[in-house]
Amino acid sequence: MRGFVSGYYRLALWVTRFAYLNLLWVVFTLVGLxxxxxxxxxxxxxxVVRKWISGETDIPVLQTFWKSYRKxxxxxxxxxxxxxxxxxxxxxxxxxxxxxxxxxxYIASFGVLGxxxxxxxxxLYLFPIFAHFNLKPFQYxxxxxxxxxxxxxxxxxxxxxxxxxxxxxxxxxPALLFFFGGSITAYILMWAAxxxxxxxxxxxx
Numbered sequence: 494m495r496g497f498v499s500g501y502y503r504l505a506l507w508v509t510r511f512a513y514l515n516l517l518w519v520v521f522t523l524v525g526l527x528x529x530x531x532x533x534x535x536x537x538x539x540x541v542v543r544k545w546i547s548g549e550t551d552i553p554v555l556q557t558f559w560k561s562y563r564k565x566x567x568x569x570x571x572x573x574x575x576x577x578x579x580x581x582x583x584x585x586x587x588x589x590x591x592x593x594x595x596x597x598x599y600i601a602s603f604g605v606l607g608x609x610x611x612x613x614x615x616x617l618y619l620f621p622i623f624a625h626f627n628l629k630p631f632q633y634x635x636x637x638x639x640x641x642x643x644x645x646x647x648x649x650x651x652x653x654x655x656x657x658x659x660x661x662x663x664x665x666x667p668a669l670l671f672f673f674g675g676s677i678t679a680y681i682l683m684w685a686a687x688x689x690x691x692x693x694x695x696x697x698x
Contacts, residue, residue, distance in 0.1 A: 510554065514541055515676040517558050525566075532573035535675070537561035539624035542680045546687055569623065572630050576615065583608055614641035614648055617655075620679070621686035626693075636693070644689055651685055 521534040540561035544552050583605060590602040618637035622628075628636065641648045655678065662669050 510545075511676040511680070512672050514538060514554060514558070515671075515673055517555065518675045519671075521558070521562055529566075529570060532569045533562045533566045535620055535679070536565045536569045536623055538675060538679045539620045539683055540565075542676070542683045543621075543624045543687070545680070546684050565623075568630060572619075572623070572633055576612075576619065576634065580612055580616075583612060611638060613652065614638055617641060617648065617651055617682065618686055621683045624683065625687065625690055640686070640689055640693065647685060647689065651682065654681065 515538075518534050518538045521537065522530040524530050525533060537558045541552070541554055541557050544557065587602055587605045587609070590598045590605060593599070615634055615637040618641045619633060622637050622640065623633050626633075626636070658681075659670070659674070659678070662674070
């Protein structure tokens with residue numbers, strides 16, 4: 494009975510942690526007027542889950558979140574919106590190519606789809622790498638792609654798992670996305686990506 498109570502307590506504690514972190518993510522996104530707040534709030538959320546994964550489960554969540562949010566506000570907005578603009582330009586290019594009737598344009602559109610795949614890999618790994626490594630701005634984009642390409646099975650698993658989990662939650666209990674969607678997603682991505690990081694830390698040593 495004591496073991497059951499202890500297990501229930503730990504479960505409730507982690508549910509509370511994830512819900513609280515998700516709430517901070519939403520609030521600080523709004524504090525930054527969404528446009529400027531989403532990226533630093535997301536980076537701060539990954540900074541918190543990185544510490545949880547490394548065993549620092551008793552950290553002051555709000556202080557850790559706020560410190561990262563304030564420190565990384567400018568740099569992650571610059572990096573993030575560079576990535577956003579690239580994605581926007583790829584979308585426009587694909588739309589233009591798909592509206593043309595000539596076969597050459599249609600074939601070229603598959604090249605853009607290939608670039609979209611590369612783009613998705615960068616987005617998938619960007620925040621875990623940003624939270625873990627201290628690099629120059631454009632190196633975050635470079636290493637997001639290199640690590641993603643260097644671990645294709647992990648990348649395919651993460652892409653599939655994220656799509657499946659978010660879609661299944663959306664069609665069953667969509668309210669869970671508001672309370673846990675961001676924090677749980679960040680934890681899964683950070684945990685999976687961190688399994689590869691020791692290799693690159695040794696390479697840089």
